[in-house]
Amino acid sequence: MSLQQNLTGSTIIPSLRYRDAHAAIDWLVRVFGFHKQAVYEGPDGTVMHAQLTHGLGMLMLGSIQNHGEFSRVMVQPDEIGGRETAGLCLIVEDCDAVYASVKKAGAEIVQELSSPEYGGKAFACRDLEDHVWWVGSYNPWAVQA
Numbered sequence: 001m002s003l004q005q006n007l008t009g010s011t012i013i014p015s016l017r018y019r020d021a022h023a024a025i026d027w028l029v030r031v032f033g034f035h036k037q038a039v040y041e042g043p044d045g046t047v048m049h050a051q052l053t054h055g056l057g058m059l060m061l062g063s064i065q066n067h068g069e070f071s072r073v074m075v076q077p078d079e080i081g082g083r084e085t086a087g088l089c090l091i092v093e094d095c096d097a098v099y100a101s102v103k104k105a106g107a108e109i110v111q112e113l114s115s116p117e118y119g120g121k122a123f124a125c126r127d128l129e130d131h132v133w134w135v136g137s138y139n140p141w142a143v144q145a
Contacts, residue, residue: 009056014088017074018129021047021063027128028052031105032090032098032135034059054090077130088133095121095137102135 018024025047028034034052042048046063053059064076077084092098099113102125110132111124120138127133 009053009058013058013060014086015060015062015070016088016131017062017064017071017076018047019064019076020129021050021061024061024127024129025050025052027105028059031101031107031127032133033092033101057091059088077126077132082130084132088131090133090135091139092135092137095123095135098135099123 016024022045025034025036025039029036029052032054034054037051037053037058039050040048042063042065044065046065048062050061051058052061064071090098095113099121102109102123105128107128108126108130109123110126111122111134113121113123115121116136116138118138120136122134122136122138124132124134
């Protein structure tokens with residue numbers, strides 16, 4: 001059986017690291033509507049590995065305190081002037097509701113809610129450890145008329 005035949009979600013899964021991964025998991029679940037699929041505890045209250053799902057998508061994350069091979073090639077936004085080297089896109093059905101949830105959580109909005117020319121609604125914000133998220137209702141998988 002091929003990978004595609006056995007796959008139920010995306011073949012590209014973003015991965016993030018957080019100083020307080022438990023707080024990040026709680027925030028992502030509460031604010032964005034992610035679901036905990038798996039959380040593997042690490043030493044000293046850290047998260048060795050976590051898998052959060054959102055629709056058919058997944059986010060993997062862990063604590064920065066876990067010093068594996070992968071940790072040598074990743075940095076946090078505050079270590080590079082608040083910038084990112086990759087973008088995170090979260091597709092949602094009700095962008096207005098998620099925008100309200102993000103505002104209620106006190107997240108920094110880096111792009112206000114708008115209606116892009118290509119469709120849907122969208123905004124961008126920082127999470128509790130300054131990772132930038134683009135959130136929108138535009139579905140690039142849908143057939144465009």
